[in-house]
Amino acid sequence: MKGEFILDRNHLSYWLRQMRKSRELIGPLMDGGKDIVFKSVDKIHELVLDCPASLPSPKEFLFPQYESMLRFTPLHLPLTKGGQGGVSLSEKAIEDLSDKTKRVIFGVRSCDISALSLMDKFYIEGHKDPYYARRRENTLFISIVCNNPDPTCFCIGLGTGPYLEKGFDIQMTDLGDRYFVQIGSHEGAKTVKAMSFLFRRPQKTDYEDQYEVFLSSKARFHKRINLEGIRQMILEEKVKDDFWQWVAGRCFECGGCVYDCPLCTCFTVTDRTYSEGIERVRLWDTCMFKGFTRMAGGVLPNEKMVKRTKRWYYHKLIYYPESLGGFGCVGCGRCTITCPGKIDMASIAARLKGLVLNEEEE
Amino acid sequence: MNKILTVCPYCGCGCGLYLHVENGQIVGVSPSRSHPVNMGSLCVKGWNAHEFIAHPDRLKYPLIRKNRRGSPENRRFSGVSWDEALNLVAAILDEIKKKHGPDSIGILSSAKCTNEENYLMMKFARAVLGTNNIDHCARLCHSSTVGGLAAAFGSGAMTNSISEIADAKVLFVIGSNTTEQHPMIGMHMLEAVDRGATLIVADPRRTKIAEFAHIHLRQKSGTDVALLMGIMNAIVNEGLVDVDFVRRRTENFDTFEETLRRYSPDIVEGITGVKAGDIRRVARIYAMEKRSMLFYAMGITQHITGVDNVRACANLVMLTGHIGLPMSGLNPLRGQNNVQGACDMGGLPNVYSGYQTVTDPGARKKFEMAWRRRLPEKPGLTLMEMMDRAYEGKLKAMYIMGENPLISDPDLTHVREALERLEFLVVQDIFPNETSEYADVILPASSYAEKDGTFTNTERRVQLLGKAIEPVGESRPDWEIISDLSSRMGYTMNYRGTYEIMEEIALLTPSYGGILHHRLQEGFGLQWPCHDINHSGTQYLHRKKFARGLGTFITVDFVPPDEPPDDEYPFLLTTGRVYFRYHTGTMCGRTAVLEREEPESFVEINPDDAERLGIRNRSMVKVSSRRGAIELKAYVTNRTPLGIVFIPFHFRDAAANILTNPATDPSAKIPEYKVCAVKVEPLVRPQKVKRVPSVDLEALRIT
Numbered sequence A: 001m002k003g004e005f006i007l008d009r010n011h012l013s014y015w016l017r018q019m020r021k022s023r024e025l026i027g028p029l030m031d032g033g034k035d036i037v038f039k040s041v042d043k044i045h046e047l048v049l050d051c052p053a054s055l056p057s058p059k060e061f062l063f064p065q066y067e068s069m070l071r072f073t074p075l076h077l078p079l080t081k082g083g084q085g086g087v088s089l090s091e092k093a094i095e096d097l098s099d100k101t102k103r104v105i106f107g108v109r110s111c112d113i114s115a116l117s118l119m120d121k122f123y124i125e126g127h128k129d130p131y132y133a134r135r136r137e138n139t140l141f142i143s144i145v146c147n148n149p150d151p152t153c154f155c156i157g158l159g160t161g162p163y164l165e166k167g168f169d170i171q172m173t174d175l176g177d178r179y180f181v182q183i184g185s186h187e188g189a190k191t192v193k194a195m196s197f198l199f200r201r202p203q204k205t206d207y208e209d210q211y212e213v214f215l216s217s218k219a220r221f222h223k224r225i226n227l228e229g230i231r232q233m234i235l236e237e238k239v240k241d242d243f244w245q246w247v248a249g250r251c252f253e254c255g256g257c258v259y260d261c262p263l264c265t266c267f268t269v270t271d272r273t274y275s276e277g278i279e280r281v282r283l284w285d286t287c288m289f290k291g292f293t294r295m296a297g298g299v300l301p302n303e304k305m306v307k308r309t310k311r312w313y314y315h316k317l318i319y320y321p322e323s324l325g326g327f328g329c330v331g332c333g334r335c336t337i338t339c340p341g342k343i344d345m346a347s348i349a350a351r352l353k354g355l356v357l358n359e360e361e362e
Numbered sequence B: 001m002n003k004i005l006t007v008c009p010y011c012g013c014g015c016g017l018y019l020h021v022e023n024g025q026i027v028g029v030s031p032s033r034s035h036p037v038n039m040g041s042l043c044v045k046g047w048n049a050h051e052f053i054a055h056p057d058r059l060k061y062p063l064i065r066k067n068r069r070g071s072p073e074n075r076r077f078s079g080v081s082w083d084e085a086l087n088l089v090a091a092i093l094d095e096i097k098k099k100h101g102p103d104s105i106g107i108l109s110s111a112k113c114t115n116e117e118n119y120l121m122m123k124f125a126r127a128v129l130g131t132n133n134i135d136h137c138a139r140l141c142h143s144s145t146v147g148g149l150a151a152a153f154g155s156g157a158m159t160n161s162i163s164e165i166a167d168a169k170v171l172f173v174i175g176s177n178t179t180e181q182h183p184m185i186g187m188h189m190l191e192a193v194d195r196g197a198t199l200i201v202a203d204p205r206r207t208k209i210a211e212f213a214h215i216h217l218r219q220k221s222g223t224d225v226a227l228l229m230g231i232m233n234a235i236v237n238e239g240l241v242d243v244d245f246v247r248r249r250t251e252n253f254d255t256f257e258e259t260l261r262r263y264s265p266d267i268v269e270g271i272t273g274v275k276a277g278d279i280r281r282v283a284r285i286y287a288m289e290k291r292s293m294l295f296y297a298m299g300i301t302q303h304i305t306g307v308d309n310v311r312a313c314a315n316l317v318m319l320t321g322h323i324g325l326p327m328s329g330l331n332p333l334r335g336q337n338n339v340q341g342a343c344d345m346g347g348l349p350n351v352y353s354g355y356q357t358v359t360d361p362g363a364r365k366k367f368e369m370a371w372r373r374r375l376p377e378k379p380g381l382t383l384m385e386m387m388d389r390a391y392e393g394k395l396k397a398m399y400i401m402g403e404n405p406l407i408s409d410p411d412l413t414h415v416r417e418a419l420e421r422l423e424f425l426v427v428q429d430i431f432p433n434e435t436s437e438y439a440d441v442i443l444p445a446s447s448y449a450e451k452d453g454t455f456t457n458t459e460r461r462v463q464l465l466g467k468a469i470e471p472v473g474e475s476r477p478d479w480e481i482i483s484d485l486s487s488r489m490g491y492t493m494n495y496r497g498t499y500e501i502m503e504e505i506a507l508l509t510p511s512y513g514g515i516l517h518h519r520l521q522e523g524f525g526l527q528w529p530c531h532d533i534n535h536s537g538t539q540y541l542h543r544k545k546f547a548r549g550l551g552t553f554i555t556v557d558f559v560p561p562d563e564p565p566d567d568e569y570p571f572l573l574t575t576g577r578v579y580f581r582y583h584t585g586t587m588c589g590r591t592a593v594l595e596r597e598e599p600e601s602f603v604e605i606n607p608d609d610a611e612r613l614g615i616r617n618r619s620m621v622k623v624s625s626r627r628g629a630i631e632l633k634a635y636v637t638n639r640t641p642l643g644i645v646f647i648p649f650h651f652r653d654a655a656a657n658i659l660t661n662p663a664t665d666p667s668a669k670i671p672e673y674k675v676c677a678v679k680v681e682p683l684v685r686p687q688k689v690k691r692v693p694s695v696d697l698e699a700l701r702i703t
Ligand code: SF4
Pocket: A257, A260, A261, A262, A263, A316, A328, A329, A330, A331, A332, A333, A334, A335, A336, A344, A345, A346
């Protein structure tokens, strides 16, 4: 279901307000001075649309930092003579705690939307993760064509932004006094249809204006990074071990790159014993820590930092394209913002290019 | 989902973070991008600061037991109402006070609690109980700074700000494992190095920050005074002294110089093991660049010469005039999230808030008038002295808020015995811990996410906490507990909220004079001194004159550590922390990822020593000192030099503090955690260790 519409600027808040009646409305709000945080929207007029990147990425609404999965209440059966009994777990004793809230996430950036398609492949195709899948079904994303990229953004070289051709539910372009609304999914269409009296069909000038926004947005990027080139360098073994050693030496082991990245999927599962029962929770984890791959008996196959930092890059640049058909990076620039060691995707790509070019010249 | 801006509860960097709240539960954390300290980053502890809040172990209601020495039945804790618990505490404290005098009670305040709570705690000790016996864990980390710098400059805090670091030209870091213990400050340092600054690190261990250093001085543990004197001697001899500064802004230089003459770099080389050439080089680099910042942490303070070490640092910055300017100064890195605040609030036996001394009749009068009670005149007992008195049976009761001395204090066997001998022990915390096992009453407190108030970070930034959720179970914020208890003891504390307490603090504390909650709501807090409501805070201290007028050169002399290695105990043990752990593990031990990363204690030992003793990597060893012995895994690494072993102090099993020496600095009473003599024995049959020849990275280093 495709469609293109125009929404008057004055009608946006009405539309969102109506949507909020059936879904939790999440959007970008300003806090602590200049921070952008995605949270439940109380006052719709406080939404900030021309905003810098938020931390962490909106993946937190599909794959949250802390997620209660289930609770089980073990039944204590008396011990019988034959040594039977003890703790039993019946079906009934297990309670599903997965989140069923319907949400609409408004004001998401294009890069984060393009990350979803790979996340879907990872979490839904093949082995289906019910927690992710349910949240995904219940969440509608309304993305905004980026007209204010951060200096750290580089989606433009990757085709993951600043605007999208497909893969979105609803994409909006800010044309000043009105929005150009594009529909990319069934759920998106339903939402627009329900309020169809707010929308009109676009005219020629609307298309022209939209095109102009696309152009001006593209012109605002500071960075252009060719990840394919970097991938080739690695595949051709032009990147030496001492480079990875240097990278590893600067890692603070904070995990921020993984936590913040819209395409990282590491998690751990742990049980918590409350008096009412045992709760199983899933938490964000990161492959940047040595204990992530600890084996029984305490062996740490990735004890050396260099193995972990290097693996992160190999995963994003080599393994992801092989297994999921796209880079494990959409150029959102969050790792650049968050990495205390400045060994994020963009910095490393820039540095590698410099290094290898220099060597070739010599 | 809601997100509440607040402050990280772990270290003194004081990073700004958001707590994510969904259905009354904390479900996540994210960094603040515009916060001046962390700028969009967090360390692993900050990123995981949400998980422990709702941990099932949380104390949810007050617990009491009939008799902790009685039958198992009587020893068991049972849950009671707040009324019952607080009435009991009030009655017993009253009784002990009447019978043995107020000074038979000791209070431990907490560097984890807010300023308001620390202030109330000290008011409780002084006005309600009538004793100056109040102290907290700053005794164990930076009491030497508070004392040493107060004497030299008149103010014992970090002089400059974190945001200046990136623009500095020389960073001299001594005795601080910055990238691991103050990660976000480490981030600024790395940024400075990237921009071309020279980094000098003095640390016997090859820590992570030392890996980034252009010069790494590996002095013998406990010889910092000598090292600093050597550097100053070179500065004087090479004519690099800022003569004008020394003349106009300082006093007592001449006496100091007489002693200084004895410390030529060559003599210092003999004491410290650092080459005279390196000492001269560091002296030149540090003195000749104007934007030179000096940092130090536990490696300087936790010695019997802790105060002297601090004084030596102070002398160095005065000698070169690197103070009172941006991107310079003397910067002690404070460990706990609010250890600066707990000191500022007077959680110390000798001062009220704002370091107004209890022996000063004027200050005492002021507080007596405000609090409407006569206040004790004599300074109280320090933490270590309280334990000694308890051991002797002279201290009868203790009230410990948010602290776990049974892991953090030196010579644990002695501390355990001391707590056992107390007649009455109240522990107030968010989780049960080693210390609460000895308590008669346990009061459940609320965590940082469930209350408001302020924390002061290491750069004196007073920041507001945001209350994200309602208290877990029946727990209550510490300030509420204290004021409730105090009312039951006949002294009404009637505050409607923490903002009213802050108002009182501002009234009585000149350096916090303009710090009020409503002013902290915008931006990211205010840096004290902030004298009045129009003052916008102070980025760096001692601008035109020192807080005390003239800076004083205090003469120091090298004194060897109290317990140097000998034939029987040939290794020097130094203790410290690891990145994934925080102090006694009350919070991080209940966080899945952090707990997993460093699940157990270990001892770091140099490969040569290990080979000689037949110790293999990861094999079990026994480490013993004159006070006790522990068994733990050996971790064979070049990070630790020959003759030195390192053990982190966090762990309950194999607690390093069973070994440490309780000898203290004579004035600050800080124990010497960084040096004691131990012996190391393999627990399995010694094995022939085969080693892959390793490259000496030091020799390859180009500086
Ligand atoms: S690797 Fe970095 S820039 Fe790329 S998507 Fe992840 S966080 Fe964004």
